[in-house]
Amino acid sequence: MTHPAAHSLMPLLTDRVRLKRCARSCMRRPTGPGADGVTWAQYRDGLDDRIAELAAQLQIGEWRPGPVRSVDLPSWRKELRLSIPSVADRIVHRALRTAAEPVLDADAYPPWLFGWRRRAGRVDALTVAARHLGAGRSWVADLDVAAATSGAHLDDAVSWLARWVHDGSFLAVVRRALAALPMPLAPGSGLTPMLTNLRLVPVDEELGDLAVVRVTDNYTVFCTTSRAAERAAEAVTGALAACGLRPNHAKSKVWRPNPEDLYLAG
Numbered sequence: 001m002t003h004p005a006a007h008s009l010m011p012l013l014t015d016r017v018r019l020k021r022c023a024r025s026c027m028r029r030p031t032g033p034g035a036d037g038v039t040w041a042q043y044r045d046g047l048d049d050r051i052a053e054l055a056a057q058l059q060i061g062e063w064r065p066g067p068v069r070s071v072d073l074p075s076w077r078k079e080l081r082l083s084i085p086s087v088a089d090r091i092v093h094r095a096l097r098t099a100a101e102p103v104l105d106a107d108a109y110p111p112w113l114f115g116w117r118r119r120a121g122r123v124d125a126l127t128v129a130a131r132h133l134g135a136g137r138s139w140v141a142d143l144d145v146a147a148a149t150s151g152a153h154l155d156d157a158v159s160w161l162a163r164w165v166h167d168g169s170f171l172a173v174v175r176r177a178l179a180a181l182p183m184p185l186a187p188g189s190g191l192t193p194m195l196t197n198l199r200l201v202p203v204d205e206e207l208g209d210l211a212v213v214r215v216t217d218n219y220t221v222f223c224t225t226s227r228a229a230e231r232a233a234e235a236v237t238g239a240l241a242a243c244g245l246r247p248n249h250a251k252s253k254v255w256r257p258n259p260e261d262l263y264l265a266g
Helices: 010-014 016-027 040-044 047-060 087-107 122-134 154-162 168-179 192-206 226-242
Strands: 069-075 078-084 139-144 212-215 218-223 253-255
Touching (some): 010 016, 010 087, 010 168, 016 040, 016 047, 016 087, 040 047, 040 087, 047 087, 087 168, 087 192, 122 212, 122 218, 139 226, 154 168, 154 192, 192 212, 218 226, 226 253
Antiparallel strands (some): 069 078, 139 218, 139 253, 212 218
16 A cells, blocks of 8 residues: 555646646536636636636645535435535636545545446446345345535544645645535535545445445445344444444345345435
């Protein structure tokens, strides 16, 4: 394992080519403006100059995020409040995540983590799940994490990343980005997927001896018997409790799926 102190990520964050690539990646998503009212169409006008200015601000430590726009959307029979940063701040969020995630993929994440991760999506998760079922692990403990993005403090969120990345200047930018949000893991932030994955890494570390597939904030443990699946559910519950989290019981169960029922919730 590479020691996190070896990673200096600021050169990646301030590189104009990488920032422009992050901007174009963000533009591919149909999202509205932030609180400043600037749209992607407006930001593209003079894009190279805007990126150069953004890179300079990040380089000399003068970048400061603007206020976010809040939008309420219906989700799971409740209102989900999204925090929409300005388009420029979204570029910084994406650049921070793009710089950090290769380190996390190499050092932090288990191989059975899918979703909120580069080149490890739900189709890949289903392939691994089918392999477990084909090996006779036909009982499943399926646990969804309740409120995985709630209840975290700013220092907590920064410390999850600081465990793996010791570039102080880079972490300072992360802290500034998060401080501008109503909560560190605010839905709508480009950093929330990465930080939520990191929040659950201590849980992952407690489950290394089990046949686990995690898709975002849903744990599926494959077992050979119903009793083993019950014990696996208890193990996941205990590991979550040690991190101040709990399962969402309405979306969690121990069951024996038929092959045609193969899916991963979350």
